[in-house]
């Protein structure tokens with residue numbers, strides 16, 4: 001346990017990075033963390049990486065009532081204690097947190113076709129799934145959660161369905177990337193699109209998510225992986241993950257979809273939206289070919305939430321497919337991704353541009369706002 005935390009009557013007092021309002025710098029505050037309720041576990045967070053959606057939600061003015069709030073959802077940690085009824089975990093287990101759970105008993109979990117768990121789906125109201133309450137307090141006030149994970153705290157409570165056990169041999173300071181963005185990118189390519197050998201792939205946005213699509217497309221034997229990004233610095237990094245060609249839409253004389261159609265003889269086999277801009281969905285759809293072209297969306301929209309496109313793009317046989325967390329069911333599927341990382345079959349280390357101590361967490365937010373990082377891994381005190 002860290003020197004700054006203490007235990008009493010089941011409540012742990014420790015430090016958390018608290019956001020007091022949209023876009024306001026996080027303050028390291030002393031918070032109280034409740035013991036885990038039934039079917040929940042309390043975790044000592046070891047490492048947590050900053051995901052674009054933490055920043056998007058922190059900046060958003062859409063839910064001003066959900067402050068003070070603790071963000072963070074890409075995390076690795078060690079189980080500190082378990083609530084009533086938990087048999088899957090025990091204190092000392094190493095885990096990854098996940099922002100969509102798998103209850104393994106609802107219609108979707110039982111279908112084997114979906115990761116849209118009806119009980120532990122994406123939590124947007126800043127509370128725990130089971131009782132719509134929070135497990136944190138600061139200065140006597142409840143602190144809202146984010147995605148029912150809230151990993152920017154030395155300790156956090158999650159539902160046992162929102163954590164996945166990993167081997168103690170796995171590097172916690174890198175495996176946390178598989179909690180969200182990297183797994184989402186790999187799943188979109190392997191599970192949702194199911195890219196076949198020799199395919200032509202276009203990726204809009206070469207952040208961590210887009211680069212994860214690229215590495216997964218490369219491993220499937222895609223013949224061309226075209227990266228589209230307004231930041232020219234992304235091409236060098238892209239090459240490391242298999243990007244074979246780069247297009248900067250701001251330097252194109254024609255709309256980027258026209259350029260792509262020209263260089264691919266009528267459009268790519270697959271395109272992926274990894275920017276979080278709903279306007280790009282139509283661009284991506286127009287960049288893939290008639291007949292079998294497929295566009296997969298991964299981005300969580302930053303502003304406008306509606307999409308619009310000409311119906312002709314569907315009439316001509318293209319498919320528009322949505323995805324969340326790459327279609328992975330966390331408990332059923334994530335362990336095999338962790339194993340692939342351990343065997344060197346998935347690149348994570350190359351996506352980490354900064355290792356940052358917890359005290360400097362605002363630096364990670366600044367780097368992501370400026371677009372000058374891929375993943376920043378935040379290290380909690382030992």
Ligand code: COD
Pocket residue numbers: 051052053054073099180181184204205206207208209210228229230231234249273274275276277298299300301323324325326371373374
């Ligand atoms: N044209 C081309 N490229 C652009 C444009 C544009 N108009 N605008 C921005 N870009 C580039 C940026 O230069 C950057 O390189 C890239 O797009 C975006 O990358 P990042 O680093 O900002 O973000 P990522 O890669 O971490 O991914 C962010 C998504 C926007 C895809 C985000 O929605 C996400 O993480 N989605 C997948 C994970 C998920 O399912 N999350 C749900 C709950 S957390």
Ligand code: ZN
Pocket residue numbers: 051052053054073074180181
């Ligand atoms: Zn995320």
